[in-house]
Amino acid sequence: MIFRQKLLLHPAAKPVLFAICLLPFAWLVYRVFANQLGANPAETLIRTTGEWTLRFICIVLAVTPLTVISNTPMLLRFRRMLGLFVYFYVVTHLLSYSWFDMGFDVLEIAKDIATRTFILVGFAAFVLLTPLAATSFNTAIRAMGLKRWRLLHQLVYVISGLGLLHFFWMRAGKNDFAEVFMYAAFIALLLVWRLQQFIKKKWLQPFMNARHQLLK
Amino acid sequence: MLIKPNASGFGHPGSSDITPQGIYQGRRELIKLMATGAAGVAVASWAGREALAQSVTKPGKLAALPGAKSAVAGAVTMEKVTDYKDVTTYNNFYEFGTDKSDPAKNAHTLVTKPWTVVIEGLVKQPKTWAFEDLIKLSAQEERIYRMRCVEGWSMVIPWVGYSLAELIKKVEPLGNAKYVEFITQADPKTMPFLGSRVIDWPYVEALRMDEAMHPLTLLTFGMYGEVLPNQNGAPVRLVVPWKYGFKSGKSLVKIRFTDKEPRTAWVKAAASEYGFYSNVNPNVDHPRWSQATERRIGEDGLLAKKRKTLMFNGYEAQVGQMYAGMDLKKFF
Numbered sequence: 001m002i003f004r005q006k007l008l009l010h011p012a013a014k015p016v017l018f019a020i021c022l023l024p025f026a027w028l029v030y031r032v033f034a035n036q037l038g039a040n041p042a043e044t045l046i047r048t049t050g051e052w053t054l055r056f057i058c059i060v061l062a063v064t065p066l067t068v069i070s071n072t073p074m075l076l077r078f079r080r081m082l083g084l085f086v087y088f089y090v091v092t093h094l095l096s097y098s099w100f101d102m103g104f105d106v107l108e109i110a111k112d113i114a115t116r117t118f119i120l121v122g123f124a125a126f127v128l129l130t131p132l133a134a135t136s137f138n139t140a141i142r143a144m145g146l147k148r149w150r151l152l153h154q155l156v157y158v159i160s161g162l163g164l165l166h167f168f169w170m171r172a173g174k175n176d177f178a179e180v181f182m183y184a185a186f187i188a189l190l191l192v193w194r195l196q197q198f199i200k201k202k203w204l205q206p207f208m209n210a211r212h213q214l215l216k
Numbered sequence: 217m218l219i220k221p222n223a224s225g226f227g228h229p230g231s232s233d234i235t236p237q238g239i240y241q242g243r244r245e246l247i248k249l250m251a252t253g254a255a256g257v258a259v260a261s262w263a264g265r266e267a268l269a270q271s272v273t274k275p276g277k278l279a280a281l282p283g284a285k286s287a288v289a290g291a292v293t294m295e296k297v298t299d300y301k302d303v304t305t306y307n308n309f310y311e312f313g314t315d316k317s318d319p320a321k322n323a324h325t326l327v328t329k330p331w332t333v334v335i336e337g338l339v340k341q342p343k344t345w346a347f348e349d350l351i352k353l354s355a356q357e358e359r360i361y362r363m364r365c366v367e368g369w370s371m372v373i374p375w376v377g378y379s380l381a382e383l384i385k386k387v388e389p390l391g392n393a394k395y396v397e398f399i400t401q402a403d404p405k406t407m408p409f410l411g412s413r414v415i416d417w418p419y420v421e422a423l424r425m426d427e428a429m430h431p432l433t434l435l436t437f438g439m440y441g442e443v444l445p446n447q448n449g450a451p452v453r454l455v456v457p458w459k460y461g462f463k464s465g466k467s468l469v470k471i472r473f474t475d476k477e478p479r480t481a482w483v484k485a486a487a488s489e490y491g492f493y494s495n496v497n498p499n500v501d502h503p504r505w506s507q508a509t510e511r512r513i514g515e516d517g518l519l520a521k522k523r524k525t526l527m528f529n530g531y532e533a534q535v536g537q538m539y540a541g542m543d544l545k546k547f548f
Contacts, residue, residue, distance in 0.1 A: 032518075038317060039306035039513045040369055103521045118504060173504035175414045175485045176314045 008074040017078055021085045024052045025092065042100035049093035050122075054167060054183055056086040057160045061190045068197070080136045083156070087133035090126050118169035125162035128155050160187055272358070272374040274441040275300040281438035283358035283376035288431045290534040291359045298371040300440050302514045307447045308365070309466055310414055311400075311407035318409075319447035325406045326467065328451040337397075337473035340388035347451055351437050353386060354378035358441070359434055361457035363464075364496045364529045368505045368522075371513050375455050376438030381429045389425070389473050396428040397421075397478040398454055399470035415481050421465040422478035422492070423456065426538050432457055432531060458531040460494045491548040495539070496529035500548045 007013065028048055031037050037044040060082040067075040102109045113123050132153055135141070141149045164187065168180045274280065277300075286292060309319040312326075331347040356376050364370045384396070402418030404410045410417050427433065434455040437444060444450040449466025456463050462482055472478075482490035489503055498508045509522035528535050539547075 039302040040316075040511065041518050042511065043369070045518075100518055101522075112506065115501070116503065116506070170504065172486070173489060173502070174314065178314075178412070 004072060005074060008072065008077070014078070014081065018081065021056075021082070021088075024048075025089070042096070045096045045100060046093065049089055049096050050167070053086060053089040053093050054163055056082065056089055057156075057163055058183065058186050058190075060086055061156070061160065061187060065190055065193045084133060084136055087129055090129055094123075094126055118166055121162050121169065122166035125159050125166060128159050128162070132156065132159075157191070272297055272360075272440055276442075278442040278445060280441060281356060281376050281443045282441055283356040283438070286357040286359050288357075288359070288379065290432060290531055291357070291361075293360050293362055293372060293530075295360075295362065295372045296515060297360065297374055298512075299514050303371055303373055303439070304445050304447060306513060308367075308462065309447055309449070310412070311402070311409055311417075311419070311467075312447065313409050314412070314414060322408055323446035325408065326401075326446040326450065327403075327406050328446065328467075331451050331469075333452065333468055334470040335383075335387045335473075336470065338390040338393035338475060339473050340390065341386065343387065350383070350452065354382040356437065359432075359455075359457075361432075361434075361455060362529050363455075363457065363461055364510060364525065366460040366462060366490075366494070366502055366505065366507075368507070368510055369513055370510045370525075370529075374440055375434055375436045376441065377434045377436035377455070379431045380433045380435045380454065381431060383435055383471075384429055387473075392475045393473035394425055395474050395477055396423050396425060397470075397472040397474055398423075398465040398468055399472065400465045401467040401469050414485075416484050418469075419465060419481045420478065421454070421463055421480050423463075424477075424538075427456070427535075430535060430538070432534055458496060458528040458535045460496060462490075463494050493539075493544075493547050495535075495544065495548075496525060497527060497544055497548065498525040499527075500545055 028045065032041070032045070060079060063075055063079045063082065067073060098104055098109055102112065113119050132155060135144065135149060135152065144152070164180070164184050167183065168177070171177055171180050305320045306316050307319040308316060309323065312319040312322040329347075333345045333347070333350055334343075335345065336342045355378060357378055358374055358376055360372060360374045362370055363373050380396075398421045400419045400421075401407070402410055423433065434457075436449070436453050436455045437451065439445075439448060444453065449464075449468075452468050453466045454464045454468065477492055480490075480492060482494075483492060496507075501507050507525055510525045511522050526532070
């Protein structure tokens, strides 16, 4: 316990985690220059950055349950940084698509967003993520007030739903859902845990308190 | 007067656009003259470029299967042939995995010897063909075709085979045979992904009789001057160059002649996204992929703009007349 605490509170903990989160990106950049992206490099870049966005959504949603279950409040120190990495990977995803698939043709991109539903859904998730990324520093929290800030950041649930739908519709074209279900199941598990916590707090706690009062 | 608007999906060239036979034959005479030296060695080499440009180098990986130069119109494109490595490592062959890098890793388990192809249904000569007899049915030709995948990428592949029409003529379809169905191998012992429910196995494709009889429709035994690698559909597959790649079934085990339009694998999986015809058509988008442009594998680098997709994958002159009057937006 003490060791874990020391490790998580160590001044190097954040920079180390930062570097780890950058590894998938660094590996991708290496593959670009080593010419290791396969026959269709553009497709590999777009898909890989998309997958890492989804993975970081899973990671950031797992922080709260992990904190509570393992009784390690220090973990929360890393949540905002992990959230920003979701944004980092979604931006690389959007840039890869806009650049390698669309040649930065703004008109074509707008047309594509309007005509292909799964692109629209993915783009909507990106748009919703932007205010979250823009308010992830202390001044923003202070300016907004913790309550409103928390409310805004509840958007992450909508965003993860949209991200999953985007992935689901992309794979639906090939009837290939195995991986989609994996991510969906993981995110559902984290949400069920939250729901259960919520029920415990809102309904069971008052009931327990009342019973406690009666027995006293 | 019968008016066929362009919206019906079939625009004929105006008669003024068509080069009269006499003139283009004249051009050929001129080129021949140049090539034979009348216009000097330098110009001759320019004229001979056509022949030189497409000498396909054998990768030296599998048994040789040479093919003679094909005389079929449109059978040899002048475009740069895609690298053998890309053609053999970037495949959609779901029996060996859904990732395009999977077949190259997993398809070594496919057993291609012995192999038979059953001909059945509405034919006078139903028969189980041994592979060794089938490959000898007609002379092997080299056909350099564009291959356009529904996912928005394309390749140029030198196939080796003969027109499927040769086999069809041999088995004598009955008068009521309207469609040809191609059933591919589905062996759970050698194909690891048959357990997945992505497709209703076996993978089935089909063509209308006139499409199957078209000389460009190739019963394919090899590529790059060698026999087919497993991941590309060994030992025998179909190649229909004016349709999206998935219409060209791999590792064929049965060819059936029917009077009803067969339910093909992708139509069964998602009828709203994949049609029976699935002709390459830049004007009809797939809900997930725009079909207006494509990326040529190995050529259009990361930063290159994608190239425009051509109607019928550029084979409109050869196959367009089969779809005259059909609404290609409806029959996509």
